[in-house]
Amino acid sequence: MARRRFRNRWPWWFAGVLLLVAGGGFVAGLLGPGHWDDRPRGSVEDIERLARRDDVNLLFIVIDTLRAERLGSYGYERDTSPALDRVAASGVRFARHLAQSSWTKSSMASLWTGYYPARTGVTRYDDIIPSAARMPAEILKEAGFQTVGLYRNGWVAPTFGFDQGFDVYQHPAGRPLPPAVRMANPTLSNKGTDEGLVENALEFLRTRSTGRWFLYLHLMDLHEYLYDEESALFGSSYSDIYDNSIRWTDGVVESLLWSLARLGLLSSTLVVVTSDHGEAFLERGFEGHAREVYRESTEVPFVIAFPFRLEPGVVVTGRTRNVDVWPTVLDLLGLAPPEGIDGRSLRAELLATARGEHPARSEEIAIADLDRTWGQRGKEPSRTIAVANGRLRYVRSDQPEGPLEQLFDASDDPRELRDRSAEQPGTVARLAETAEAYAESEPVWGEPPTRELDELELKLLRALGYAIP
Ligand SMILES: [Zn+2]
Numbered sequence: 001m002a003r004r005r006f007r008n009r010w011p012w013w014f015a016g017v018l019l020l021v022a023g024g025g026f027v028a029g030l031l032g033p034g035h036w037d038d039r040p041r042g043s044v045e046d047i048e049r050l051a052r053r054d055d056v057n058l059l060f061i062v063i064d065t066l067r068a069e070r071l072g073s074y075g076y077e078r079d080t081s082p083a084l085d086r087v088a089a090s091g092v093r094f095a096r097h098l099a100q101s102s103w104t105k106s107s108m109a110s111l112w113t114g115y116y117p118a119r120t121g122v123t124r125y126d127d128i129i130p131s132a133a134r135m136p137a138e139i140l141k142e143a144g145f146q147t148v149g150l151y152r153n154g155w156v157a158p159t160f161g162f163d164q165g166f167d168v169y170q171h172p173a174g175r176p177l178p179p180a181v182r183m184a185n186p187t188l189s190n191k192g193t194d195e196g197l198v199e200n201a202l203e204f205l206r207t208r209s210t211g212r213w214f215l216y217l218h219l220m221d222l223h224e225y226l227y228d229e230e231s232a233l234f235g236s237s238y239s240d241i242y243d244n245s246i247r248w249t250d251g252v253v254e255s256l257l258w259s260l261a262r263l264g265l266l267s268s269t270l271v272v273v274t275s276d277h278g279e280a281f282l283e284r285g286f287e288g289h290a291r292e293v294y295r296e297s298t299e300v301p302f303v304i305a306f307p308f309r310l311e312p313g314v315v316v317t318g319r320t321r322n323v324d325v326w327p328t329v330l331d332l333l334g335l336a337p338p339e340g341i342d343g344r345s346l347r348a349e350l351l352a353t354a355r356g357e358h359p360a361r362s363e364e365i366a367i368a369d370l371d372r373t374w375g376q377r378g379k380e381p382s383r384t385i386a387v388a389n390g391r392l393r394y395v396r397s398d399q400p401e402g403p404l405e406q407l408f409d410a411s412d413d414p415r416e417l418r419d420r421s422a423e424q425p426g427t428v429a430r431l432a433e434t435a436e437a438y439a440e441s442e443p444v445w446g447e448p449p450t451r452e453l454d455e456l457e458l459k460l461l462r463a464l465g466y467a468i469p
Pocket residue numbers: 064065103104153223276277
């Protein structure tokens with residue numbers, strides 16, 4: 001819908017004329033039909049120079065519930081994500097990227113702060129990110145950016161501490177669903193779509209004052225499996241509809257990129273795309289997320305597009321994590337990330353890969369962690385912790401009869417369905433030690449503040465499919 005609407009209303013020649021009128025200095029011919037990409041070609045030196053530029057804006061897109069391996073650029077056989085694939089192919093794609101939880105609030109707290117869940121302490125439904133946390137929006141605001149966040153998931157609401165550093169932080173009011181969406185999703189209520197959120201974002205970009213900006217968009221249609229008839233390409237099973245919804249969301253992102261090009265902003269904007277967790281489709285008897293931390297729920301995309309095209313794009317194959325996202329982005333922009341955090345900047349690795357050097361293969365440990373009783377008032381935590389190391393993933397889950405330990409090896413079992421723990425007791429013991437040391441780490445700001453959710457919030461979160469008593 002998004003793509004079709006744009007093509008109908010804004011044929012390429014009209015977009016080109018607009019750009020010339022706007023004095024953006026672009027050549028109209030660069031915007032051929034189907035090509036939003038008007039960025040100049042760039043080099044490794046241009047990536048290095050970003051830190052010294054004072055005109056670069058930042059667009060940070062979180063696509064809630066996006067499982068990496070369902071994107072074409074991550075090897076999926078279906079054409080679910082042509083626009084995101086194009087972004088990845090002309091920028092940097094991190095091929096093995098782990099989210100730190102499979103539940104939005106805990107995962108997003110780690111993404112923003114650069115600390116693992118045990119260190120943020122934000123693991124339960126009523127936990128709040130403490131004000132002592134140093135958030136990227138605070139750093140960007142101090143550096144002179146206008147900071148705007150638009151979200152449609154209640155778990156990242158200001159009342160949970162996620163608005164720190166934002167000049168504007170809003171959950172835009174839902175608009176009536178477009179008829180084509182309503183027809184394909186008869187059970188949906190009129191609580192808006194990501195198209196509405198993007199409209200709000202464009203309103204900000206059109207009316208903003210001069211100066212640099214940081215815009216965070218938290219897209220939510222995929223979480224709700226929303227799609228329209230044009231993106232209904234892959235069938236009607238639960239898993240097919242998820243793919244349809246990725247295609248829809250990809251179209252929403254593409255329409256946003258077109259708009260940035262039209263506003264003359266694409267060549268001065270760093271675009272970052274990632275997700276808070278994946279989604280399971282009965283691989284092990286579970287559907288959805290926020291219940292376990294196996295690969296299908298925690299391996300997410302991480303893609304950076306520069307204000308210029310890289311040809312070819314860069315693929316970083318070493319293990320990376322959501323706690324590394326902000327140290328990397330801030331470092332690219334010449335800003336210092338907070339000290340002592342669990343995440344690290346991937347800038348050096350990125351530059352080395354872009355130069356064609358092969359950085360030492362990273363055997364870095366990556367952890368995902370979930371308290372499975374996060375939504376149950378008064379219940380003792382029931383933790384499941386995954387330790388990814390190379391091609392191995394160790395998963396330890398609390399059970400009434402004692403912890404269940406599993407070991408998976410993606411080198412000959414890419415879906416990680418065969419438990420190897422009995423075959424490799426030495427490896428299990430080594431990774432169990434890592435998990436144990438991690439489990440004993442304390443929240444850096446002490447136990448987080450909490451608050452009771454009111455009935456309206458509970459209703460909204462239940463409407464998202466979360467089973468909160
Ligand atoms: Zn989520």
